[in-house]
Amino acid sequence: MMKKFFGILLALAMVLSLAACGGSGGDKTANDNPPASTDAPANNNAPADAPSGSASGTFKLGGVGPLTGDAAIYGNAAMNGAKIAVDEINALGSGVTFEFQAEDDVADGETSVNAYNTLMDWGMQVLVGPVTTGAAIAVSAEIYNDRVFALTPSASSTDVISGKDNMFQVCFTDPNQGVGSADYISQNMSGAKVGIIYRNDDAYSQGIRDTFVAEAGKVGLEIVSEGTFTKDTQSDFSVQLTDAKSKGADLIFLPTYYQPNAVILNQAKGMGYAPTFFGVDGMDGILTMENFDTSLAEGVMLLTPFSADAADERTKSFVAKYNELHGETPNQFAADGYDAVYIIYAALQAAGCTGDMSAEEICEAIVAVMPTISVDGLTGQGMTWAETGEVSKAPMAVVIKDGVYVTP
Amino acid sequence: MKKLKSLKTTTKVDFATYFGVIAAFIVVSLLKSGGFLNRSLTGMLVPICCYIVMAVSLNLTVGILGELSLGHAGFMSVGAFSGVIAAMSLQSAIPSGWVRLVVAIAAGAAFAALAGFIVGVPVLRLRGDYLAIVTLAFGEIIKELINCLLVGVDEKGLHMAFNISGTLTIDDLGMGPGGTAIIKGAQGATGTEKLASFGAGFILVMLTLVIVLNLVRSRTGRAVMAIRDNRIAAESIGVNVTKYKMIAFITSAALAGAAGALYGLNYSSLAASKFDFNTSILVLVYVVLGGLGNIWGSIIAAAVLYILPEALRQFSDYRMLVYAIVLILVMLATNNPTIKTFLGWKSKGKEAA
Structure with a gap:
């Protein structure tokens, strides 16, 4: 019995020491930047004054x-x-x-x-x-x-x-994104009937939706439909899209990440529903998603601080x-x-x-x-x-x- | 004579388990105070304690009672969120962090036990694999329920709202100006004060061991194992099957709740989606790899398998792939008769099965 117990103790000690080795090994190998600390003295000398x-x-x-x-x-x-x-x-x-x-x-x-x-x-x-x-x-x-x-x-x-x-x-911040989106929509697409589809078990999505709705109330934006989904139900959006369509939403606000957005775009096209889709920064990335037909994203709007085809140097x-x-x-x-x-x-x-x-x-x-x-x-x-x-x-x-x- | 000897062996194993855990705690504490422990390991100590308690308590259901539970993370979730609510709402009433931690763990255990009771009453009367199906559903239901839960506290007390329609926000709770939000629906609990410590984790592990090992070696435990081995035979000698199943299952749920409370108070943010099916399976993997019904096996499996993915960080993107391969190799190795003989496990073959 004791023999077995010692066996376990030894095994545990081995695993722990392996773990420790792993840690220090990782430090050396994972550092994939050539200018390591060896360069430091040279650099310290250069700008001495x-x-x-x-x-x-x-x-x-x-x-x-x-x-x-x-x-x-x-x-x-x-x-x-x-x-x-x-x-x-x-x-x-x-x-x-x-x-x-x-x-x-x-x-x-x-x-x-x-x-x-x-x-x-x-x-x-x-x-x-x-x-x-x-x-x-x-x-x-x-x-x-x-x-x-x-x-x-x-x-x-x-x-x-x-x-x-x-x-x-x-x-x-999320409030800024929600407020910014609502302001932009009310200024540039006045009279839009807005539908929202968001993920209610996600801090990001829920946070933007909350501030968007609050700001929409202030600027007089009409929200006709709200659909929610969770991590486990992000493969089918026919219910939410049908609801938005039947209530006449002509703009769908998607404060969500690009994976569910790709499914939403695909299903909306499948049911012949073509509102304007408006995303926030989570929409960014949809064009580089594997196996995504980028023609589906045609005409999608999003609020982003960065555009890869900006003209500056x-x-x-x-x-x-x-x-x-x-x-x-x-x-x-x-x-x-x-x-x-x-x-x-x-x-x-x-x-x-x-x-x-x-x-x-x-x-x-x-x-x-x-x-x-x-x-x-x-x-x-x-x-x-x-x-x-x-x-x-x-x-x-x-x-x-x-x-x-x-x-x- | 033979019986006496085997009894003695189990007692020896129990004491070796206590001794091993205490020794590990002393060694780790010494290393920590001496500064020999790196931050990565230091940061993992509390979650390791939580997962050890989870694994040991699940072993009570799966290994000792012989019922498959696929929603153990659900009980952890109930415990974590009720523990966080208790700790945060008593912030002004109880200034001492330790007392609040104990209250939170007790609250977590109590609410998880209640959830275990509600799940257990109908299901444990049935035969077959119903518990697996119902606990699987339970885990998912708890996740959805907490996603709808809004909780805040102000000087008037706790405010709660149940956000079924998905349109309420934390402002709808009607809190006073000094109020703080504790649980914000899908965003979970954020800004939680970190109360958990390694010492508390160690005490919880020891408490769990005392409860589980004493339960297993008691008259109740023998009745529970008799039900596992042959339900009809157990019934025929007058064992109240449902009662003993309930005792084991609710104890298991309460301990998972206590582990959850400790876990919840170790991180400043906690979302219900953390306690999903994958977490339940993760704990089940610890139990199966440590050996069904084998308490010290669960402890070692939980500790080693928790550290493993972190120790494999050098493999970067292939980390979890390597983790899976290691799991398969460990499975093969622990079932290999040659290795078993080598480690002196041959004699344990009967008990392990």
């Missing part, structure tokens, strides 16, 4: 987002975008270099906290992420206690930033780089991730941080300068932040025409 108020040294940036699972397209896009920005900044030779490591959280709060802890073991100084709302709320409590600065590219709920002075957002170069590396047109999440790294770069510069500062010191320094800086990014010109962590930038409505976003 840099003016005060500018940063220097190597900073460890961690990324948390869903790299696998249902929401993988967001996490991968944001992390790929962030990597491009990291490579660009490293190539600048400004004295600041970044090491970047992304960890998977499957868009789940529990896994996200685990991913964050893994990154802290790696020595992360600033966090880019988490990408999705639920995960970001769970991690935001941890970063607040640990005093680590975090900038989420795309977690849009106000719960993510509320009460935490060191959590900032690149994207609009930076967007063009970003889109070209992204295309070259990942073989697809970047979506808004990629641009959010890209901007997040540049915002951190600007904040580090403004606060004059150095690479040997601890995560807590960097956090306090950046939090102090965040409300004072203004950053021009792909997702907005002159982005500024309130002390609450909320970003201020102008939303932009685009319409899908011939498989690309164009401004209507």
Whole structure:
């Protein structure tokens, strides 16, 4: 009996030691950025006479987002975008270099906290992420206690930033998206009869729907039909669409992610119902979805801060780089991730941080300068932040025409 | 003589289990205070405790009672949300975090037991696999119900609304200006104060072990196992089948609720969709891999299988693929007679089956 018990104990000890090895092994292999810490001395020497108020040294940036699972397209896009920005900044030779490591959280709060802890073991100084709302709320409590600065590219709920002075957002908050959509519709499509289809077990979808409905009441927008679905029922929308059609809705507002939206578009076409579909940033990504007939998305409108065919030089170069590396047109999440790294770069510069500062010191320094800086990014010109962590930038409505976003 | 010897063996196993858990707690605490434990493992300690309690309590239903339950996460969900409501609403009344944690765990266990009672009364009278079907449905129903639940607290007390039509928001609760929202429907509980700690998790695990092991080794436990092995024979000697099934099932549900409350108070955000069918199956995997009816097996399986996906992070995108392969290999290995003999499990073959 005792023999067996010792056997188990030994086995457990082995597994634990393997786990420990796994952790340290991952640190070395997963770091896929060539300019590792060996470059740091060279960079430290170069800008030795840099003016005060500018940063220097190597900073460890961690990324948390869903790299696998249902929401993988967001996490991968944001992390790929962030990597491009990291490579660009490293190539600048400004004295600041970044090491970047992304960890998977499957868009789940529990896994996200685990991913964050893994990154802290790696020595992360600033966090880019988490990408999705639920995960970001769970991690935001941890970063607040640990005093680590975090900038989420795309977690849009106000719960993510509320009460935490060191959590900032690149994207609009949900209330802003709901209010922005309602305002846009009432100004540009007056007299529209609006139907809403939203997912009522999802913080993001429910949050936007709530603020949209509240704002619609204020601006006099008529909502004729509301249909709900859940994670388990997002494969069939005939009931919701029939309801909207029978009540004469000529505009369907979809504050949902692109996967259910693809099914909705397909089924609406199947039943010969052609209202205007209006999405928010979750709609972004539909054109790059596998096996999706992009002709279905023709005429779909969405509120997004980023359009891949904008004419400015930076967007063009970003889109070209992204295309070259990942073989697809970047979506808004990629641009959010890209901007997040540049915002951190600007904040580090403004606060004059150095690479040997601890995560807590960097956090306090950046939090102090965040409300004072203004950053021009792909997702907005002159982005500024309130002390609450909320970003201020102008939303932009685009319409899908011939498989690309164009401004209507 | 033979009986006496086998009794002694089970007692030895029980004490070895207690001893092992206490030893593991002391070792981990020492490592933690010495700074030898990395953050990743430190962060996993509380969820590991929760899943150990989940696995041990499910083992009571599946391994000891012999009824398949596919909705154990549903009880965890009931416990988690009632625990969060209790802890958040008593924030001003009870300033001590520890006391509130205990109250929350007790509330979680009580409400989960109530849910277990409601599910158990009709179903446990039936023969066959009905419990599996009903608990599966129960898990889904609980998820939908909590998605409709709006709860807030202000100085006047708790405010609750049931959002069947899907059109209510937290503002419809009519709370005073100082009110805080606790559960916001689909968005779940956000902004929960983190009360759970590894020490609390350890105490809960020990409590669970004391309850489950004493139940199993008692007269009640023997009756429960008699029902599992042969229901007709048990009935014929006068065992009240439904009563003993209910005792085991409700205990299992209450412990799952306590685990849920601890889990809910470890994260600042909690959504009902977390406790879906996959979570139930995950816990069932811990139980099956640890061995049906084998309590220490469940503890080790839960701890190892929880750490495994995190330890496999170096495989990045192939993480869960590797996890699945490891699961299959462990299954094959634990059923391999050569390895069993090697580890001295051969003699346990009868009990494991």
